[in-house]
Amino acid sequence: MTGRTANQRLFGAARAVLPGGVDSPVRAWGAVGGVPRFLVSGRGAYVTDADGATYVDLVGQWGPALLGHAHREVVAAVQSAAAAGLGFGAPHPRETELARSIVERIPPVEQVRFVSSGTEATMTALRLARAATGRDLIVKFAGCYHGHSDGLLTAAGSGVATLGLPDSAGVPAAVSATTIVVDYNDAQAVRDAFAAHPGRIAAVITEAAPANMGVVPPRPGFNAELRAITAADGALLIFDEVLTGFRVDPRGWWGLEGAAEGWSPDLFTFGKVIGGGLPLAALAGPGSLMGLLAPAGPVYQAGTLSGNPLATAAGLAMLGHADDAAYARINKAASAIAAGLREALHAAGVAHRVQRAGNLVSLAFREHAPKNYSQARDQELFRYAPFFHAMADAGVLLPPSALEAWFVSAAHDDAAVERILAALPAAARAAAG
Numbered sequence: 032m033t034g035r036t037a038n039q040r041l042f043g044a045a046r047a048v049l050p051g052g053v054d055s056p057v058r059a060w061g062a063v064g065g066v067p068r069f070l071v072s073g074r075g076a077y078v079t080d081a082d083g084a085t086y087v088d089l090v091g092q093w094g095p096a097l098l099g100h101a102h103r104e105v106v107a108a109v110q111s112a113a114a115a116g117l118g119f120g121a122p123h124p125r126e127t128e129l130a131r132s133i134v135e136r137i138p139p140v141e142q143v144r145f146v147s148s149g150t151e152a153t154m155t156a157l158r159l160a161r162a163a164t165g166r167d168l169i170v171k172f173a174g175c176y177h178g179h180s181d182g183l184l185t186a187a188g189s190g191v192a193t194l195g196l197p198d199s200a201g202v203p204a205a206v207s208a209t210t211i212v213v214d215y216n217d218a219q220a221v222r223d224a225f226a227a228h229p230g231r232i233a234a235v236i237t238e239a240a241p242a243n244m245g246v247v248p249p250r251p252g253f254n255a256e257l258r259a260i261t262a263a264d265g266a267l268l269i270f271d272e273v274l275t276g277f278r279v280d281p282r283g284w285w286g287l288e289g290a291a292e293g294w295s296p297d298l299f300t301f302g303k304v305i306g307g308g309l310p311l312a313a314l315a316g317p318g319s320l321m322g323l324l325a326p327a328g329p330v331y332q333a334g335t336l337s338g339n340p341l342a343t344a345a346g347l348a349m350l351g352h353a354d355d356a357a358y359a360r361i362n363k364a365a366s367a368i369a370a371g372l373r374e375a376l377h378a379a380g381v382a383h384r385v386q387r388a389g390n391l392v393s394l395a396f397r398e399h400a401p402k403n404y405s406q407a408r409d410q411e412l413f414r415y416a417p418f419f420h421a422m423a424d425a426g427v428l429l430p431p432s433a434l435e436a437w438f439v440s441a442a443h444d445d446a447a448v449e450r451i452l453a454a455l456p457a458a459a460r461a462a463a464g
């Protein structure tokens with residue numbers, strides 16, 4: 032795949048005018064090397080690059096493409112919304128409709144504030160938590176990614192992890208000093224943080240099920256412990272479901288855990304799926320907290336494009352078509368891919384763990400399942416690039432980093448899954464070296 036391909040020409044041109052040639056770091060394929068594919072179209076489980084090559088896609092827009100690319104009804108909803116005007120900077124009825132559909136699915140949520148990115152959602156959730164508690168400190172977990180606001184860029188996952196950055200340059204020390212970072216799945220470390228700073232921690236923010244250091248599921252009872260520890264100290268629990276929300280279950284990760292166990296976080300953040308593929312995210316919670324947001328309350332937050340009518344149309348169409356059958360298809364395809372992965376890597380004699388959190392999948396080149404960020408990084412990461420490129424050569428596009436989740440969609444039918452399974456043995460041999 033060398034030679035002057037269209038992808039190569041486009042990447043060269045992009046690097047002249049875009050830092051690193053991209054608008055989001057992981058897209059540059061830094062961890063796997065080679066020329067990133069410029070994707071020019073997608074339909075269902077497939078994407079096509081600038082050279083006309085077609086791939087089964089397991090990136091899924093990094094989450095939003097729950098029903099596959101260019102889902103007919105989602106596209107139709109956006110087209111019809113666009114014909115009526117691209118946005119008004121005024122209230123629009125669909126904002127209420129989308130908020131209501133979220134409130135109906137997730138009972139602890141009474142009110143929703145729409146924003147344009149997950150970053151804004153978590154950033155605002157922290158501001159709200161600080162205002163509600165009158166406290167400054169935040170606890171986050173190493174390897175969890177909550178977007179790129181200053182205070183959350185300490186020991187962050189996703190692209191920060193892929194680039195191996197402990198922290199981002201440019202974050203004021205005074206801001207970092209308000210973030211306490213502890214190991215994931217370690218409730219005692221959270222208790223210790225509260226013991227060291229009694230009455231000073233505004234919130235614990237956690238990915239409901241982390242998927243930005245690869246998939247590292249919460250051990251049973253961990254999230255419930257976070258709920259109990261925060262409640263005991265009068266701090267809030269912020270459940271970041273930007274990635275898991277409406278993906279792993281119609282009620283997100285909370286639906287798989289909190290709903291069954293009878294607890295709920297104070298605030299949720301959502302994104303990705305609820306925007307149907309367009310820029311839309313949200314923070315959500317009980318009226319008692321959400322009412323602190325301006326203009327109802329004193330916590331300022333705003334956005335020119337917030338609640339954009341195209342994005343709300345896409346989100347409503349997406350949620351409307353994410354029925355039980357769609358989730359069943361995603362789960363079935365994810366399980367088939369996970370089983371195929373285990374089989375191929377076992378046959379090739381490569382030490383590995385296939386990580387799962389609901390329908391999220393990732394691969395760790397180590398013998399034991401990683402439980403936290405340092406374990407997730409402590410794997411034979413060098414095996415991922417050959418594995419990734421063998422899959423790409425066979426027409427399957429994976430996330431270009433071992434520290435990211437694979438996103439399966441409801442459009443991954445038997446034919447798409449077969450293509451993935453057929454590609455795995457050679458990729459596993461490539462990983463074996």
Ligand code: PMP
Binds near residue numbers: 150238274
């Ligand atoms: N939270 C989580 C759990 C995420 O996975 C992400 C993005 N991958 C974000 C927040 C940030 O969202 P965005 O990229 O839309 O700013």
